[in-house]
Amino acid sequence: MVAPNDIAQRYEEIQLLIADDKIPEAVKRTMDFIRDFSDDKDNVNEVIVISASYTRLEKAERRGVLTFDQAEPQRNKLLYQMLALVDGVQAGLALTITT
Amino acid sequence: MAYKQGLLSRLLPDVCDRMDQDVQHTACEVKARIATDAVQGSGFLMDFAGTYAVTAMLRHTALILKLNYTKATDIPDKERLQSQMLALVDAIVEDYQTHAHSETARHAQEARKQVEAHFRQVSPPRDVIFACEGLGKTYKKSRFSLKNVTLTLRLGEITGVVGENANGKTTLFRLVAGELRHDAGSLAFPTLQRDDDQSVDWIEVKEQLAYVPQELPRWYGPLQENLQYEAALHSMLGEDNEREVMYIIERLDLAEQLDKRWTELSGGYKLRFSLARALVWKPKLLVLDEPLGNLDFKAQQVILQDLRDLANSLRYPMAVLISSQHLHELEAVADNILFLRQGEVTYNGPITELGEARQYNTFELDCSLDLHVLRERLQGFPYHRLYHNGLSYVITTPLHLNQATQHWHTGNTRKRAMSVCSRHRVYESPVD
Numbered sequence: 001m002v003a004p005n006d007i008a009q010r011y012e013e014i015q016l017l018i019a020d021d022k023i024p025e026a027v028k029r030t031m032d033f034i035r036d037f038s039d040d041k042d043n044v045n046e047v048i049v050i051s052a053s054y055t056r057l058e059k060a061e062r063r064g065v066l067t068f069d070q071a072e073p074q075r076n077k078l079l080y081q082m083l084a085l086v087d088g089v090q091a092g093l094a095l096t097i098t099t
Numbered sequence: 100m101a102y103k104q105g106l107l108s109r110l111l112p113d114v115c116d117r118m119d120q121d122v123q124h125t126a127c128e129v130k131a132r133i134a135t136d137a138v139q140g141s142g143f144l145m146d147f148a149g150t151y152a153v154t155a156m157l158r159h160t161a162l163i164l165k166l167n168y169t170k171a172t173d174i175p176d177k178e179r180l181q182s183q184m185l186a187l188v189d190a191i192v193e194d195y196q197t198h199a200h201s202e203t204a205r206h207a208q209e210a211r212k213q214v215e216a217h218f219r220q221v222s223p224p225r226d227v228i229f230a231c232e233g234l235g236k237t238y239k240k241s242r243f244s245l246k247n248v249t250l251t252l253r254l255g256e257i258t259g260v261v262g263e264n265a266n267g268k269t270t271l272f273r274l275v276a277g278e279l280r281h282d283a284g285s286l287a288f289p290t291l292q293r294d295d296d297q298s299v300d301w302i303e304v305k306e307q308l309a310y311v312p313q314e315l316p317r318w319y320g321p322l323q324e325n326l327q328y329e330a331a332l333h334s335m336l337g338e339d340n341e342r343e344v345m346y347i348i349e350r351l352d353l354a355e356q357l358d359k360r361w362t363e364l365s366g367g368y369k370l371r372f373s374l375a376r377a378l379v380w381k382p383k384l385l386v387l388d389e390p391l392g393n394l395d396f397k398a399q400q401v402i403l404q405d406l407r408d409l410a411n412s413l414r415y416p417m418a419v420l421i422s423s424q425h426l427h428e429l430e431a432v433a434d435n436i437l438f439l440r441q442g443e444v445t446y447n448g449p450i451t452e453l454g455e456a457r458q459y460n461t462f463e464l465d466c467s468l469d470l471h472v473l474r475e476r477l478q479g480f481p482y483h484r485l486y487h488n489g490l491s492y493v494i495t496t497p498l499h500l501n502q503a504t505q506h507w508h509t510g511n512t513r514k515r516a517m518s519v520c521s522r523h524r525v526y527e528s529p530v531d
Contacts, residue, residue, distance in 0.1 A: 001407070001411070003223070004223045004255070004411050004412060004413040004416070005218045005219060005221050005222070005223055005413055006215075006218070006219065007214060007215055007218045008215050015145075015158075015162055018162050018163070018166055019142075019145055019162050019165045019166055021166055021169050021170060023166075024352065025404075027349075028350060028352075028405070028408070029408065031346065031349065031350050032350075032408055032409070032412060035346075035412065035414060035415070036412055036413040036414045037218075037413075041338075041342065044342060044346060045342060048342070048345045048346055048349050051349035051350075052345075052349060052354060055349070055352070055354050055355065059355060068170070068172070069176075072167060072170075076163050076167070079159070079162075079163055079166075080156075080159055080163070083155070083159045083162070084155070084159070087155050090211065090214060091210075093214045093217075094207075094210035094211060094213065094214050095210075097210075097213055097214055097217050098210050098213055
């Protein structure tokens with residue numbers, strides 16, 4: 001089990017979940033990450049939007065509204081956005097802690 | 100990461116040259132792997148990006164390419180992704196050579212290290228939330244008694260209570276939740292009360308304690324409004340209310356069910372919504388009475404993993420008290436286990452120490468042989484007991500099977516029996 005205060009391991013956990021095609025779990029752990037490490041409510045709002053968009057995308061793919069080829073770029077975009085959010089939180093923390 | 104050594108570029112330029120040669124050498128190996136086996140190669144690419152990429156986007160791309168290659172089914176898609184992987188290797192080499200030894204990269208790496216060190220010093224809270232000693236309750240009519248329960252619940256920990264029906268689990272949970280009055284022993288909520296007063300101020304405690312009973316009460320009206328109402332009751336208003344409700348809806352994967360009525364929900368989703376209502380206001384103690392009973396295996400695992408992750412939060416940790424009739428449902432996530440049999444505690448302690456005092460191991464055997472044929476096959480194998488429990492065979496063996504079997508038959512017969520024995524170990528639980 002990843003220690004809750006080990007920010008590096010928490011980040012790595014999210015990356016590995018994505019690489020292993022466990023995206024719903026990765027989204028959940030990103031939500032936990034943001035809640036634990038960010039004071040910015042906008043970050044919480046952003047991760048909620050990412051999660052909601054991913055749920056909609058999955059639903060559309062499941063119902064055949066979107067093909068795999070159509071869904072892939074949208075999924076990639078959401079994942080880039082999610083990883084950038086986590087990076088942004090870490091960068092923000094670095095600024096707060098070092099100044 | 101290699102770029103953490105950016106300082107070297109100024110002090111030891113020849114070392115940097117060697118590192119630059121290393122990156123090129125490693126890049127060639129990664130490319131060769133991708134070309135021969137892209138599945139394996141994508142894993143190497145991830146490691147390569149993690150080690151050498153200074154720009155975060157390149158690391159992200161490596162992850163996403165690995166994911167997409169796993170998901171792709173068509174050969175043209177796979178070939179396209181494979182060539183993207185090869186191009187990414189070159190991009191990472193260029194990125195490394197351009198940025199790795201720069202001041203900016205060094206600062207970024209140092210700042211990241213400081214953040215990591217900062218949070219390593221922040222100990223996750225493990226305060227005692229609930230403690231009871233010798234707790235008991237007797238029902239005069241049925242003469243059932245829950246006796247002498249001593250229990251400590253801490254933030255971040257999950258405590259599982261295991262016992263068959265009518266052994267006192269619900270009674271214990273109702274005592275903890277303040278739904279029943281105890282008639283023996285004492286209980287306290289050390290960190291939930293502001294005053295050091297000996298008596299429990301239930302109003303104060305219940306503001307931080309969420310109880311999800313076995314029989315879930317029906318919800319009336321739109322599901323989202325129920326959650327908003329619950330959050331509002333705990334002083335979450337306006338934007339905070341909306342955000343917290345949406346957060347818990349997404350976190351527990353409930354968004355697709357919001358349009359339904361309560362009566363249209365499956366048992367699993369009724370439980371998840373009840374859990375959402377309990378969690379939306381971030382309680383410090385969550386009491387769940389047999390939540391897993393009506394769920395299939397996968398739904399059980401999802402709920403338990405969610406509970407484990409949420410209990411373990413750094414910012415909002417909580418203590419979880421959860422019950423089940425089956426140890427195997429809880430053992431993967433619980434930190435502590437308490438067994439109840441006929442109202443008495445037969446084990447209370449860490450899950451890691453459970454079964455240490457046992458004299459036998461018990462296994463399930465999944466095979467279609469008749470009992471007498473199985474007995475024949477196991478002839479000479481030093482088992483203690485073998486029977487069929489209606490679903491599968493159960494075999495009880497000495498603790499040290501390897502030593503015990505050294506004089507047993509060799510060859511195929513032994514191997515076959517050993518393979519069926521190793522399928523699943525079941526603890527010799529005090530309940531069984």
